Every structure is written in structure tokens, then in C-alpha cells.
Amino acid sequence: MIGLLSVLFHIFSYLVLIYFLLLNGFYLFFIVLSFFGISRYRHRTEYIRMEEIFLSPLAKPISIIAPAHNEENSIVESVRNLLSLEYPQYEVIVVNDGSTDATLKKLIEAFSLKKTQWVFRKVVDHKPVRGIYVCPANPKLIVVDKLNGKKADAMNAGLNIAHYPLFCAVDSDCLVDRDCLLKVVRPFLEDPERTVGVGGIVRLINGCTVKSGQIIKISLPQNILARFQILEYFRAFLGGRIGMSLIKSVLIISGAFGVFRKDLILKCGGYRPASIGEDLDLVVRLRKYLHDHKIPYSIHFLPDPICWTEVPETLKALGRQRNRWHRGLIEAFLYSRRMIFNPRYGVTGLFAMPFYLVFELFGPLIELLGYAIFVLCLFLNLVNYPFAITFFLLSVALGTLLSVAALLLEEFSMRRFPRTSDVLLMALFCILENIFYRQYLAVVRGKAFIDFLHGKKEWGAMDKKGFSEEIPCP
């Protein structure tokens, strides 16, 4: 019996090793691809003038849709930031998703909003709208007040009211660069027929100094968790998504900032209210729709930071966030399971979705299984200590290499840490990340499976600090 178990554990060890090498191999491959993507982008944009896009006669107008729920501390500042973007023609639709605090009141006071008698065409369904407000002094701003229905529902309300052919989904607690719309609309201008969606890099605002709605100083946050998350975001955005976009495998355009063609999104039913990770679900369903109708398309990912978001700084809030993200991933894949390994859906079905399924969705389970079997082996005295230790060191080394490579990508990117000491400190965190942080996330994401099976639907709140004038490094 022990012999059989030993053999099984050996086989399992090899499988885990192969899995592990494949996973990190792919990540390294994406990082290399990203390197080329970033260089190419920099070459293209170094001598391109943004004002040419601004002054272009055929620049497409954009509707910015910003759902907000209980954000009285930061909503006015966020909306001011959105209203001062550099773009010839756009509107800002703030959807107050049934806030129980003074979000709407603050908006009405700050912008002297007047209630209108607007009617709109309900192309996609959502919870009832209580009122639509406009700002007579600034016709760009529209505020929609509706009953609570979560973010996807709020986005649908915004989609119904939006006037322009492109829309930009933003989180109302994110800070966007002033020229973000100019950057993100370039693919739509260069290839208007095929471009259906464009995303960009999301960076962390934790630790940065903000003035007049603009980042004036980038620095490392003091919080350790935030530092780990910086590395994660570098790996995911700089390393992962840019590389994947080059092989047409982007499955997520972050809900924090993404621009899409409104007509196509409406045709595939808008946002799905039942979805937990609405950004991933949207892109997957969009790809499905376009493949089903044989519409040639391209989804772009810009190696340019355009959006700055606040990340949780406590283990509890981080755990809730990652739990929700993973439940969203599970739910979206379950909904679109027909696409997996289906050649009808091209690269998406044959590579992107299987990759996400095996390495992202089941990754935490395999990792946890590995730890569990290791503990079992310890009890049964079946551990091959040299192998175990070497394997552990290999995982730390590979993880560190990936993170350091992501730091290298950050060096070539547009807005980077100004101090070299910050980079050295981050290098230290590259190693430390593998000791506790990864394991914690594996546990949280593994638990997401259980929560999903129990039908957990709530979002979980995060204590947001908000950003206002001159926040120094915390």
C-alpha cells in the first residue's frame, strides 16, 4: 500500500513539475513577446503627436460610463478628473447604482445638476432608473440614478443612455491620465472596421502623490501587501496581457478602463448581470459573438499606463477581492464552456481559454493539492527531501525570475519608479513574494471554488481611501 502510494506520489510529483514548468515557460514566453510589443509601441508613439489625434476631424466621440456605488468620499473628485480629459468630443455618464450614502447628493450639489425628462431606448435590460440628471453648465456630464443592481447592471443602464459609437468603461474610483482617451482611441482610428476593444495598463495609485487629478510623483507604497500587488500587476499587465494580445489571446480588458464599440456590445447582450467578473465575461462573450457571426475583429492592448487604481492593503480585503475575481473566472468559464477546445473559436477556443482554464482557473487547486500531498508525504515519511527542497527552490527561483523580468519590462515602459532604490527593494520582494503571498492567494482562490459551489454572490466592500489633493506616501 505504502509502495503504491509512493509510486502515485512520484507520478504526481512529476506531473506537478511538468505543470509548473509549462506554466512558467508560458509566462516567460509572454514576457519575451511583451518586450517586443513594448519596444514596437514605443517606436510607434515616440514621434507621434497626440494633438494630431485631438485635431483629427474624424475622431470618434466616446461615452465614458462610470458606475458608482457608495463613493461619497471620492465621487466628485473622480468626476472632475473625468470631465477634464483631453479629447475633442465625449460625454461622462455616471451611474449611481442605488447608493445608500450621499453619492448622488454630493454630485447634485457639486455640479448643480438638474433632473431631466429624458427617455431612452432600453436595448439591454437593467434595474429601473429613478432619474437622469444633466449639468447645464457642462453638457458633457450626465448622472443616472437607478436602483441597485451591481456593476454589470449599472453598465447596461449607461449603455442604453450613451449617445456615442464608442464607450469607455471606467471604475469611478480610478484615476485616469488626461490623454488616456487620445491614446486608447488610436487603434480605432487606424483600423476602425476591425477594432472592437482596446485596453491598457492599470497601475497602482497606492503610494503615489496626486495633484489636480494627475499623478505628479510615482513612489512605492509603504504597505507590504501593496508592494506584492505591484509585482503581480506588472507580471499580469506588462508581462502577460501585452504578450497575449500579440497572439490574439486577450480574454480580459480590465473593468477599470476599457474602450469598446457600443453597437457590438449591445448586439451581444451588453453586460451580463449574473456575471461576477463582468469584464472577463464581456470579452469572452464578445469574442464568441464575433466568431459565431464570422466578423473579423481585433482586440488591442496598449503597453501604456492609462489608469491608476487603488488596491486593498489588508489581507481581508485582498482575500475578498481575489475570491470575487476567481468566482468571476469560474462563472464566466462555466457560462462559455462550449468555447473551450472548440476550433470554431480560433485561437480563443484552442489556446486562450484552455490556457486560462488549466493555468489560471485550476492553478490554485493544483498548487493546493501539491501542498496537501507534500504534507501527507511528510506524515507518511515518503518525502524525497532533496527533490522537495530543490523543487521548492526551483519554484522560488522561477517566480523570482518572472518578477524580475517584469521589473525589466517596467524599465522600458512609460511611467516607472523614479528611484533606483525602489527597484532594488522590489527585487527583494520578488523573492519574498514566493514565501507567503503566493500561498495565501492560492488558499483564497481555492476557497473561491467552495464559495462558488455554495452560491456566494456578494462583492465584499473594500475600504477606499479615495484620492484628493496632495496625498503624500502613506
Add this chain to the structure above:
Amino acid sequence: MNHLVVFIRYSVYILILFALFILLYIVLRRIYQQVNDKRFNLRYVQIEEGLLNALSTPGPESAVRLAEEYKRFPDVLTKLLLDYAKLLSGPEREQLKIIFRIALEKKSLRDLRSRRTIRRLRATRLLGFFIDPLKMGSMLKLLEDKPIVRLAAVQAISQLPTTETLPLVFTAFEADSCPNIHSYINVIFSLGGIAEVYIREALKKPISLEKIALLIELVGAIPLRSLYPDILSFADHPEKEVRIKVARALGGLSIPDSVPVLIRLASDTAWEVQAQAVKGLGRLKSPEALDILTEAFFSKNWHVRFNARSGLMSLGEAGVKRLEEISQQTRDSYAAAMAAMALHDLNLSCEQMNP
């Protein structure tokens, strides 16, 4: 298993070494860049002061002196010239041209033949501001280059619109593949009225529908009223996309004679054409269009109704009267609600103007 462990152990060493190597590279690169940037910025500030003094001094002597003194710093001069060229015109731009000719022209012309794209791009950008018409020939080869360089060359050539260079811009446009043609929009738009003759000729050529649609749209955007008869001929084109652009362009041209054409297009089979035609009629503020706009309010298509709403809102008292009538009718509640919305918005904007 032992071999595997040994292999993994050596792999760990290699990976750690590789990570350390990358880290070292990052640190060294940063230090190098910081030193370089500091030096660059100091020189930039120094030369900038000289440049500003030269620009504000009449006569070319200061510019010549500056160029001679600092021509050994081409990178800094390039950045300075690019930064200031986009702001300046007139005699000050001529001073910059003098500096370019003395310090950077030879290098830029050489860089046009460089194998590195970034160098060709940079040279093209500089030459775009300062090119000597006699040296335009060296830019022509770039019209067969990569799309990004080609576009920069087209933009540079269009800065000096002459009877020799403009046909080149349009030849490049006609020959270029469809994904790239949208990049020509700004170029042709910036040419303005000068592009008229060439657009007229291009519309007669057998170019792709996409290019025709783009040119028609540009006619409306610039606007080029003299090309009105030329785009009229496309009003009955079998392709919906072309008719949409014609309706849009007619709205942009705002020629009163185009009202009957727009009225005809407002009954087109395609709703997109209807919507653009109704929008154009609203812009023209033509009383003849009142009936069409009122009828469009009851269209099956929401976009047509919305544009009809905007149109009636801009037609003054007559439009308001029609909106009131529509808001009071009962056969179409949506139209009534939309008319009420328009009247309310008009009230709001009146309050805003006369608080």
C-alpha cells in the same frame, strides 16, 4: 530521480544567476540613464536659453552662432527644434530653420537612409518641419517604407504643399492598403482647400469604396463646398456606406441647395442613411425640412428619431411648435415623451443662458 534533482539544482543556479544579471542590468541601465538624462537636461536648458535669445534677436547671426556652437549635440538640438517648431511660425520658425540647416540637415538626410526605423522616423519628423523644397526628392523613397514611416513622410511632404508634392500625397493614398488609409485623414484634412483639385481627381478614379467614402467624409469635414456637385453624383450609389458618407458630408457642407437631396436620402432604405440625412436637415435649419423632421420623429429607428429631435430643437420657434404638437399627440407615446424631453432640455438651456 537523483539526476533530476541535480538537473533541477543546476537549473536553480542558472535561474538565480540570470535574475541577478537582469537586476544588475536594470541598475546599471538606470544609473547610465540618470547620468545621461542629467547631462541631457543640463545641455537642453543651456541651449534652450541660447535658442530663446536667438529667437528674440532680429537677424540670423545669433541663430548661426548657436548652431555652430552646439552642432556637436545633435540629440539635444533635435529635441529642442521639435519642441519649438510645433509652436512657432513666421520669422522665429525661419530662425529654427537656419539652425536646422547648419547643424542637423546633413545628419537628417543621412538618417533617412538608415536601417533603423526610429532614425528614419526622427529624421522624417524633423524634415517635415524644415525641409527645403529642393531636397524633397530624398523623402520620396520613404513613401515605400513601413506604414508608420510612410505616414510620417506623407505628413512631412504635406507641410510644403506644392504642385509637385501634393500629387505624391494622393498617389500614396491611392496606392496604400486599406488599414492604413485612415492615417491619411489628418494629412488631407490639414491641407484644407488646397486638396480640392486632388480630391476631385481621386473621386473620379477607380479606387476602393473605402477610400471614396473617406474622401467624401473629408469633403464634408474640411468643408470643401466647391466639391458639392462631385459628391452629389454618389448620392444614389448602391453601397450603403457611400450614401451614409454623402448624407453626412452634405450636412457638413450646409448648402441650401442640398435640401432636396437630403429629403430624398431621409427616405432611404437604410436607417443609417436616414439618420444622417435627418441630422443634416437639422443642421441646415431649413423650413422645408420641418415636415420631414416631424415625420422622422415617428420613425421605427431610434437614431433617426433622436436626430429628428436635435433637428427640431435647432429650428427655433417653428421647431418648438412642432415639438409641442408631438408631445401632445397620443398615437406614439415614445415620440411624445421624446418631444417632451426636447422641450424640457430647451427650457434648461434657456435658464442657463438667462439665469
Add this chain to the structure above:
Amino acid sequence: MRIKAFVNKKAPETRKSDKNFIPEPSREKSPSPEDSSSLMLVLEEDAEKATPGLEKEMKDRLSTISEFKLKLENLVDSALDEFVKVQALDLRIATLEKGLSRKAAKRRQKKSRPAPGETGKLDGFLPEEREKESLKQEMECLQTIKHLLKSMNNLPDLLAVASSPRQPGAMAGPVNGKKKILIVEDDPISRKLLNHFLEKENYTVLMAASAEEGFQSIGREKPDLILLDIMLPGADGFQFLSRLKENEPGPPPPVFVISSLAQESDIVKALQAGAIDYILKPFSPQVILVKISQLFKSSR
């Protein structure tokens, strides 16, 4: 030339005065210390309260001023002589110009394409033109004296003109040191450019990188003119203009809009919102300076 020497003698004391110049502290918004008549007034007022120790200093200052006045009177005398030359120079320049244009026409007929690689050749800067330039400079200098003669009664203005940090040959302009111009522009290069040209003309330059900062500056400094960009962070230029109209208790300062927005609708919108001029980017700073000086002249 004696006059040139006089001007240059003063220049070192007041070179780039606007940047490094620290005005002497005074009770109220007093004029610059070079303004001797005002200084005299201040000194006379202080004389009653001054301690004996200060009397000597005041006497020294008064004697310096009288010397200065004497020098200026000598200058005026010699300027009268030089003034006659101005007319003759005018004639000479006109003749030269005619000759040059004739030669240029001949050159154009004969001219062939230059050899490739022939760079650095400054077309048009022939010996005749160089002579023409130097004559022009001389004439401008003499015209400075002409202005001095015309404004003989106004001693403070004379002193300001005589001691202004002019490049040799630059036109003497109006007394610009008192005019405040606010630049509301977020692009640092545009700001630097405009600041340089305005300071050279002796305007006091205030800068703001946003509409909010602009309003704070207006409240504090009360500028005489605003140069406004449309594309600003936060509130844009149009909103700035409408707020300016509403907020100002008296007539708001005149506004020149300097913007890259070239659509007719934007220009009309800006002018209707209260701007008195709309200057497109790219622009010529010299043209802006002329417009500004015309504005201030007409407002006087």
C-alpha cells in the same frame, strides 16, 4: 558713438532686470528706484522724519540725480545733432534697397540649382545686405534718441527707456515694466517661450498652469492682459472666459486666446465668450508682442 556708450554704461546695472532684480523695499506699490523723480518725492517726504545721519545720504542721492540730469541734458544736445543724420540715413537705406532688389532680380535670372550637400549657406546674406543691417541698427539707435527728444518732459519715462536692457539696435518700446501679463498655459514650453519674449519687452509676467491658478493670480495681482490657452487641466479656456466675465466686479482684463484649436466654431465661441483676439498655434511671438503693444497703446 557717444549715445551708444551711454546706453551701454547703464546696461550692466540693469541687465535682465526682471529676473534678478530685487526692488528696494518701499512703503506702497512704489515705482522702481530708477525713477528718480518719484525717488525724489519719496526722499523729500522722508526728509522731515529723517534722522541727521540720513541727511548726508539724501544729499548724496540728490547730487547723483542732478549729475544724472545734467548728463541727460548733454545727451539731448548731442542728440539734436545726430537727429539730422537720421533723415540722410533714411535716404541712403532707400537707395540701397532699390539697388539690392535690382541685383536680386538679376541673380534670380542667372541662378542655377546649388550642388547637393551645399548646406549652411545662408542665402541672401550678401555684403550689401550686411551693410543694410548695420545701417538699420544705426537708424534704430537714432530713433531711440528721437523718442527721447519727444518725451523730454517726462523724466521717469526717459530714464526707464534709457536704462532698459535693450539689445543694440532693438526698438525702444513703451514703458512696459508696469504692465502685468498673465499667461494661463499648461504646456511648459509655450509658457517659457512667451515668458521670454514678454520679459524682454519689460512686461511683468505672471504664470499659471491651470484655470484655477489663473484665477488666484487674477485675484492677487490684477493683470493688465491675459494670454489664455483653451486646453487646460480642470476647467478649460472657455469656462475660464465665462467665469471671468461673471466674477470680475469691474471690467475684466482683456484676454488673448492662444490655441491650436483651429475650427471656426472654436474661434467664434472664444470671441463670443469675451476674448478680444484669437491667435492660432503655431504663432509668431513678434506678432503677439505687436498686438500687445497696440492694445496697451490704444487703452492709454
